[in-house]
Amino acid sequence: xxxxxxxxxxxxxxxxxxxxxxxxxxxxxxxxxxxGILGASGSGKSTLMYIMGLLDIPTSGSLYLNAKDTKTFSxxxxxxxxxxxxxxxxQQFNLIxxxxxxxxxxxxxxxxxxxxDFDPKERGxxxxxxxxxxxxALFHPNRLSxxxxxxxxxxxxxxxxxxxxxxxxxxxxxxxxxxxxxFRILADLNRSEKVSVVVVTHNKSFAKKTNxxxxxxxxxxxxxx
Amino acid sequence: xxxxxxxFLIKVSLENLRRNKLRSFLTSLGILIGVFSVVxxxxxxxxxxxxxxxxxxxxxxxxxxxxxxxxxxxxxxRQAPGISPVRFDEKDVKNLQxxxxxxxxxxxxxxxxxxxxxxxxxxxxxxxxxxDFFTVRNLEPDVGVLFSGKVTLRSKKIVLGPKxxxxxxxxxxxxxxxxxKIAGERxxxxxxxxxxxxxxxxxxDIDSFSYLPFKGSSLNPDEKFLALYVKANSSEETGPLKxxxxxxxxxxxxxxxxxxxxxxxxxxxxxxxxxxxxxxLIGIGFISLLVGGVGIMNIMYASVRxxxxxxxxxxxxxxxxxxxxxxxxxxxxxxxxxGGSLGLLMAFIVVLVIRQFFPATISLVSAGxxxxxxxLIGIFFGVFPARRAARIPPIEAIRYE
Numbered sequence: 061x062x063x064x065x066x067x068x069x070x071x072x073x074x075x076x077x078x079x080x081x082x083x084x085x086x087x088x089x090x091x092x093x094x095x096g097i098l099g100a101s102g103s104g105k106s107t108l109m110y111i112m113g114l115l116d117i118p119t120s121g122s123l124y125l126n127a128k129d130t131k132t133f134s135x136x137x138x139x140x141x142x143x144x145x146x147x148x149x150x151q152q153f154n155l156i157x158x159x160x161x162x163x164x165x166x167x168x169x170x171x172x173x174x175x176x177d178f179d180p181k182e183r184g185x186x187x188x189x190x191x192x193x194x195x196x197a198l199f200h201p202n203r204l205s206x207x208x209x210x211x212x213x214x215x216x217x218x219x220x221x222x223x224x225x226x227x228x229x230x231x232x233x234x235x236x237x238x239x240x241x242x243f244r245i246l247a248d249l250n251r252s253e254k255v256s257v258v259v260v261t262h263n264k265s266f267a268k269k270t271n272x273x274x275x276x277x278x279x280x281x282x283x284x285x
Numbered sequence: 286x287x288x289x290x291x292x293f294l295i296k297v298s299l300e301n302l303r304r305n306k307l308r309s310f311l312t313s314l315g316i317l318i319g320v321f322s323v324v325x326x327x328x329x330x331x332x333x334x335x336x337x338x339x340x341x342x343x344x345x346x347x348x349x350x351x352x353x354x355x356x357x358x359x360x361x362x363r364q365a366p367g368i369s370p371v372r373f374d375e376k377d378v379k380n381l382q383x384x385x386x387x388x389x390x391x392x393x394x395x396x397x398x399x400x401x402x403x404x405x406x407x408x409x410x411x412x413x414x415x416x417d418f419f420t421v422r423n424l425e426p427d428v429g430v431l432f433s434g435k436v437t438l439r440s441k442k443i444v445l446g447p448k449x450x451x452x453x454x455x456x457x458x459x460x461x462x463x464x465x466k467i468a469g470e471r472x473x474x475x476x477x478x479x480x481x482x483x484x485x486x487x488x489x490d491i492d493s494f495s496y497l498p499f500k501g502s503s504l505n506p507d508e509k510f511l512a513l514y515v516k517a518n519s520s521e522e523t524g525p526l527k528x529x530x531x532x533x534x535x536x537x538x539x540x541x542x543x544x545x546x547x548x549x550x551x552x553x554x555x556x557x558x559x560x561x562x563x564x565x566l567i568g569i570g571f572i573s574l575l576v577g578g579v580g581i582m583n584i585m586y587a588s589v590r591x592x593x594x595x596x597x598x599x600x601x602x603x604x605x606x607x608x609x610x611x612x613x614x615x616x617x618x619x620x621x622x623x624g625g626s627l628g629l630l631m632a633f634i635v636v637l638v639i640r641q642f643f644p645a646t647i648s649l650v651s652a653g654x655x656x657x658x659x660x661l662i663g664i665f666f667g668v669f670p671a672r673r674a675a676r677i678p679p680i681e682a683i684r685y686e
Contacts, residue, residue, distance in 0.1 A: 136605050148601050148602070150683075154594070167602055171599070
């Protein structure tokens, strides 16, 4: 579904000052996988997530989405691919403050450039109900707890029936109880909806619950479990 | 565009306006002032034109006036008749009467005088003329009778406009038959005229005029006239009549020493002057709109800076560059149109008040143009910040803290 072939990412700060964040990454993610990405701070985990999520582009190498090289994608095609195939869950929740929980959830549907085989409002309500948030549908994010906000973010990530969910430290801003709850939701989704889930985490006990663990160090994959 | 997308755009734009009420209001203030001033100036300009037209019509139509000097030139009024050294006399009147026996020929001289009654003294513009003046100018008595024919032309009688009569006698009609003094001479008030409504904005106030038989006073000792009025019997007659008047006057004066003008020409000349003035003022109003537009652009740039993270989130869930551009553009249009609508509303309220004493009118066209211009300003000044927002790379936006 998503494969990375010799992907490297470096940042050039001028005066020949270049930092290599990712080097020569080869990785294949297939349908229904539950993958944990582990590594110390600065090891390139988030950069890898953003490249897989088509938010960033590699300096060299290729990322294939359904066997298509995304290098050939226009900005619009990248946006459409993000909208159709990928759901993001961030550490900081990243909900839009001036939209209600419901509007945040249905937001991806508004940007869909293709006809949808579901009613966005109905699906939005169903997703909120699934995560026990329907009574708070009209609340703005500042009136929701951290755990609730992250559940809204997961509902938003699921809005377009994505093939893969990319979660960047989804439990990083939550207490252990809420963290476990969020991780359980992601695992359930992987099991019941057959959606691939890639989770960046520091938490080894959470990582153990995934099917495959990838360890990054200094921008390289150093271990595959 | 999907209706849900449009609804979302409007909803989010209005929500952002609501969240920053004061900032939105202050940003739209420039547009508000611009639209308000343009609409008010157009309303006053239209009203003034209508008012002058009404005044001229009420003062008699199909009128041709012979002035000394060149009164009307290219671009409007040229020279005040009083400046010319030429003055008409009774011979000119007789020549015109001989040439046009079927038309009323009315000689006129004017002078500012002081009128005294008991211990009150008031200033008035006196018109020395014949009784036919009242006919050609559509002036009717409220009380008394107007002077007419040769019988009273040498008599010391006076007809007062209602305002000057009111100033002298408190109750204007009570002045009938009373004697007033002008430059030491006694004149009897034989009539007080009905109200006409004076020209505003420094123009002559017709109701404050007084009227004397032109031979009856020492105010015009050499019996010279400032103007000669010739009344055409129909509007079709005015053109040929004007040409013939010119021929007769040319027998005694040079071409540049006099002007023969129709009332409509004076009206057009005045309208032209007000037109130029109005255009300048509206131009100033548009400058205010442009300044307002720059204000919107400034705030929208600030808004883009403040909402980089939001742009990143939207790009992450699938918003294209165009979606981001449209969102910011919609917000700048919302601010601009809000200002325009408030400005229009304020102009409507002010015009409603002004209408109590002046026929100011807001035309649908000027209202439509104002809203259209504020929409265009929202688009023009919003597109640059919106483009900047759309061009922020998704990775920079999502990582922005």
